[in-house]
Amino acid sequence: MTTQAGPSAVVTTTADGRKTVRGPRGVPVLGNLPEFGKDPLAFFERLRERGDFVRWRFGRTPALFIAHPETIGELLTEVERTFDQPDLGIAFRTLLGNGVVVAKGPDWRRKRSLVQPSVRPRQVKSYAATMAECAVDLAERWADGQRVDIRREMAALTQLIAVRTIFGVDTAADAASIGRAMDVAQREIGAEFSGIGAILPDWVPTPGRARVRRATAVIDAEVSRVVARHRDGDGERPDLLSRLLAAQDETGAHLSDREIRDETVTLYIGGHETTSSTLVWAWYLLSRNPRVQEALGAELDRVLGDREPGFDDYARLTYTQAVVKETLRLYPTVWLITGLAKEGATLGGTPVPPGTRVWSSQWATHRDGRWYRDPLEFRPERWTGADDGEDGQAEEIPEYAWFPFGGGPRVCLGTRFAMVEAVLVLAVLARRYRLDVDSEEIRPVPSLTLQPDRDVLATVRAR
Ligand code: HEM
Known part of the structure; x- marks a missing residue:
């Protein structure tokens, strides 16, 4: 990764040329937890506005937010190999065994x-x-x-x-x-x-x-x-x-x-x-x-x-x-998927340090204007190929720009x-x-x- 200091964010570039930026500063110990806890959907949308790879802190844990469909695809297909599913809480385990x-x-x-x-x-x-x-x-x-x-x-x-x-x-x-x-x-x-x-x-x-x-x-x-x-x-x-x-x-x-x-x-x-x-x-x-x-x-x-x-x-x-x-x-309805980087994990060709928790959010990516024309409009026609835009072209929605059911082995x-x-x-x-x-x-x-x-x-x- 190359690094250049900016006034409010440190910008680095991954091997495939996408920018990694530092997210909002956060507070000691809790990191960005308060902001995340207050309104997670708005928080992820703000991170998405910053870039496709955004570093933040979930309490003491280093976290990386990813918004690009290609990278989301990498994360989902690598689960069980170079990314672990984080442990589900005790309440889940009590019920689901x-x-x-x-x-x-x-x-x-x-x-x-x-x-x-x-x-x-x-x-x-x-x-x-x-x-x-x-x-x-x-x-x-x-x-x-x-x-x-x-x-x-x-x-x-x-x-x-x-x-x-x-x-x-x-x-x-x-x-x-x-x-x-x-x-x-x-x-x-x-x-x-x-x-x-x-x-x-x-x-x-x-x-x-x-x-x-x-x-x-x-x-x-x-x-x-x-x-x-x-x-x-x-x-x-x-x-x-x-x-x-x-x-x-x-x-x-x-x-x-x-x-x-x-x-x-x-x-x-x-x-x-x-x-x-x-x-x-x-x-x-x-x-x-x-x-x-x-x-x-x-x-x-x-x-x-x-x-x-x-x-x-x-x-x-x-x-x-x-x-x-x-x-x-x-x-x-499932609005986020996370993975825990293991030894050898990479995203966009760049190593992700083991222990980093990587976050992707269906909410943020599904509402991204880069993949959807008029992203906030409810238009089922985008999925039937009947929705030609002003240019007469049907929308081309990349793989993993829609992932309500996740993807990959899980x-x-x-x-x-x-x-x-x-x-x-x-x-x-x-x-x-x-x-x-x-x-x-x-x-x-x-x-x-x-x-x-x-x-x-x-x-x-x-x-
Ligand atoms: C609209 C409805 C549904 C949505 C949005 C949904 C979404 C998801 C997502 C995103 C995952 C992957 C989670 C991850 O990778 O961390 C998942 C896993 C799973 N879902 Fe669904 N689901 C739905 C309905 C169902 C139904 C109806 C069933 C059972 C009949 C089901 C059974 C499962 C199971 C067993 C897994 C775990 C798979 C594994 O870990 O190998 N889901 N679901």
């Missing part, structure tokens, strides 16, 4: 290869009917003029879908008892993630951590009851749990009961709130963009007419898919599951209704996922 999100190295590789077949596109096809059925039940309960809290409605809907597709339970009471315990654990983990718990050592007992332990005990009891029923049952059922019970590694070994518990809870926690929040933001954006709402309705009328959608419609609903992709661009295992679920739910509901959201502007709050800062109240309108 040593499931695929928490595991590392050979243990992670084994688990990922055992879980992956259960979420392959061919398998997602068999979950699609449950996704559409749950959405149809909700559509039948809504009526023109009804007032709803979209956040609550989408959380309940996606919870039912998750419980049914993962655990295969079909009684409302079973679904409710697993769902309730998951809700408590998820809330407490979110509080730990965005509160003081995120920087306290693992051994410090906090009331939040005690609540996670209690909720986990309830979940463990529920899951072992459901697993026992599956083991006693006759024949294979079309749910994820059955596929996990049948999975074998290369030595012919099955997942143990403890591992089954960890993976099912991991799939639930990884997939529920992320998909639910995506749907909430989609309704919010649709309500503020009548033109997009019209175009969506037109596609649903054309492709579905007056029937309900099924898995085979997913590929045909290209505009609906684009609505979900564009929602995930503007409101990426790319989200539920990508297909989540896309199919979001598209089918939107298709069922938006074919019949539009939702007029009350509030002018709803701000995102970056917790475990990007959440609306208030209830999202709306009036249901029949189309």
Whole structure:
């Protein structure tokens, strides 16, 4: 690296010619933590304005913020080689055990290869009917003029879908008892993630951590009851749990009961709130963009007419898919990914000192005017190739300028599951209704996922 001193920032140049700049100065000991903690989204946007490689300090830890898609691609593809995934906090580990999100190295590789077949596109096809059925039940309960809290409605809907597709339970009471315990654990983990718990050592007992332990005990009891029923049952059922019970590694070994518990809870926690929040933001954006709402309705009328959608419609609903992709661009529910540099790590051809924590943020990169024309506008057409600009050219969006599901070896295992679920739910509901959201502007709050800062109240309108 070459270095030249500037008045407010030290500028260095990486081997591939991009500038590394020093970020805001920060305070002793805490570094830039106070500024980051106050508004992480705005903080990352400010770092992005400074450059593609920005050095800052997360407490005492040296940190590097990266904003360029090429570098983000390097980080994501090098995870498990020259970058480690930082350890998840104690609250996460209490709930998720040593499931695929928490595991590392050979243990992670084994688990990922055992879980992956259960979420392959061919398998997602068999979950699609449950996704559409749950959405149809909700559509039948809504009526023109009804007032709803979209956040609550989408959380309940996606919870039912998750419980049914993962655990295969079909009684409302079973679904409710697993769902309730998951809700408590998820809330407490979110509080730990965005509160003081995120920087306290693992051994410090906090009331939040005690609540996670209690909720986990309830979940463990529920899951072992459901697993026992599956083991006693006759024949294979079309749910994820059955596929996990049948999975074998290369030595012919099955997942143990403890591992089954960890993976099912991991799939639930990884997939529920992320998909639910995506749907909430989609309704919010649709309500503020009548033109997009019209175009969506037109596609649903054309492709579905007056029937309900099924898995085979997913590929045909290209505009609906684009609505979900564009929602995930503007409101990426997973809004940051970090990696810890190991010996030999490089980015842009330049060594990154071991121990440096590298940060990338979907929020900051997805809203960068270098990769997106009018980056703050909600325009699904950018993904269908139908959006010619003034120059008559379709937008060319570089790889990793859109990475809501991450990338590389740890790319989200539920990508297909989540896309199919979001598209089918939107298709069922938006074919019949539009939702007029009350509030002018709803701000995102970056917790475990990007959440609306208030209830999202709306009036249901029949189309
Ligand atoms: C819109 C919805 C979703 C979003 C935005 C999302 C996002 C992500 C991201 C960004 C990662 C990578 C994290 C990292 O590299 O640090 C990830 C990993 C993961 N996701 Fe998702 N996800 C979604 C839905 C789902 C669903 C529905 C499931 C399960 C059915 C799921 C299961 C997982 C699992 C198991 C991992 C860990 C993979 C590994 O570490 O090998 N996700 N997700």
